[in-house]
Amino acid sequence: MPELPEVETTRRGLSPLISHQTIKQVVVREARLRQPAVPEQLNLAASQRIQQVNRRAKYLQLQLQSGEIIIHLGMSGHLRVVSQDTPVKKHDHIDIVFTNGQCLRFNDPRRFGLVVWNDLPLAEHVLFQHLGPEPLTDAFDSEYLYQKSRKRRQSIKPFIMDNQTVVGVGNIYAQESLFKAGINPKREAGRISFSRYQVLVREIKHVLEKAINLGGTSLKDFYQTDGKPGYFAQELLVYGRESLPCTHCETPLKAIKLGGRASTYCGTCQR
DNA sequence: CGAGCAACCTGCATGC
């Protein structure tokens, strides 16, 4: 699934294709997503024009004249722009149909994603209420992360994956950032020095920026909107590399579970 | 309150 770089890649690919398109109707074939897709609400978008395609955390926002459609890709969601008469495939749950005969087609095998209507002011939407800062903005800096971590007994990895700490850092990029920063994923967040947080914040930003520039990470089922894979997969240093040699010191990488998520790291380079 | 864990779902790889 998509972490922030994959969602941002999707946004950038989609934006030129659907900005300024007028929505004709929204077709819901399968409403049972993380939150139910309500056709009557989604069709309030009908005859409105898409002004902009935005992103907050891992949510995409199709900004309309009044209101927005919020989309989350969950673990397995995809968006494609296709002709409206393209035959429907398995798990093609929702079509946002445009007046030009094309549609934005949402496919999500595991149905952890969502497509919902919102016409409240953005900050008030319940989905966004408890989100931390965007990792690529100045609001996310070492001062912030250090202060936020004080008295936290939680391990650093689940701490930076928590959307209330910072948004968009998922299981791949948390592992990669911690490796680059030389921090053991098990280390207590509250017992990490300010100077180490300076390094960590820098690495989180670098890793995410680089992944965005390469079009995200394609593991099995993520593709950019033009059908090409994301090329960050070949940059992965620890994710999915259990028992393979560390790229820095050759020690076989260890794999543990933290907060229920697989975590690979180097016991020598990460302290 | 923080922290850990199960649950939500389907598809795929693995092992018997």
Added chain:
DNA sequence: TGCATGCAGGTTGCTC
């Protein structure tokens, strides 16, 4: 070949 098991890029809601 079939079947059971475990795992997957996220988020939330329930426990303690």
